[in-house]
Amino acid sequence: xxRRVPGTLLPDSLIGxxxxxxxxxxxxxxxxxxxxxxxxxxxxxxxxxPEPGGARTLAMMKAFVELYDAWHAAEPGEGYDAKAAEWRxxxxxxxxxxxx
Numbered sequence: 001x002x003r004r005v006p007g008t009l010l011p012d013s014l015i016g017x018x019x020x021x022x023x024x025x026x027x028x029x030x031x032x033x034x035x036x037x038x039x040x041x042x043x044x045x046x047x048x049x050p051e052p053g054g055a056r057t058l059a060m061m062k063a064f065v066e067l068y069d070a071w072h073a074a075e076p077g078e079g080y081d082a083k084a085a086e087w088r089x090x091x092x093x094x095x096x097x098x099x100x
Contacts, residue, residue, distance in 0.1 A: 013049070016042045016045040020042045023038035024067075027067045027070050027071075028070075039067060042060050053098065058095060061087055065088050
């Protein structure tokens with residue numbers, strides 16, 4: 001599993017983008033728990049950014065929606081559809097806020 005390396009010269013935004021894409025790859029491989037862990041790390045990176053929000057936040061939220069939709073399809077009845085709905089609502093609200 002990929003982890004951040006303290007002292008690297010890469011900006012957090014680049015690391016966050018890499019981890020988000022890595023999470024999408026893991027989800028496509030049905031390694032849902034690992035994908036979720038990557039996205040939680042991305043969420044922490046974005047929350048710590050001087051200016052959270054914007055395209056990175058929307059991309060992270062969309063990745064959570066996609067993850068939980070795929071996880072629900074693979075394991076129906078485990079509540080992942082509810083998690084997808086929660087993230088979808090957050091995404092929609094953030095998207096509306098960004099449009100204003």
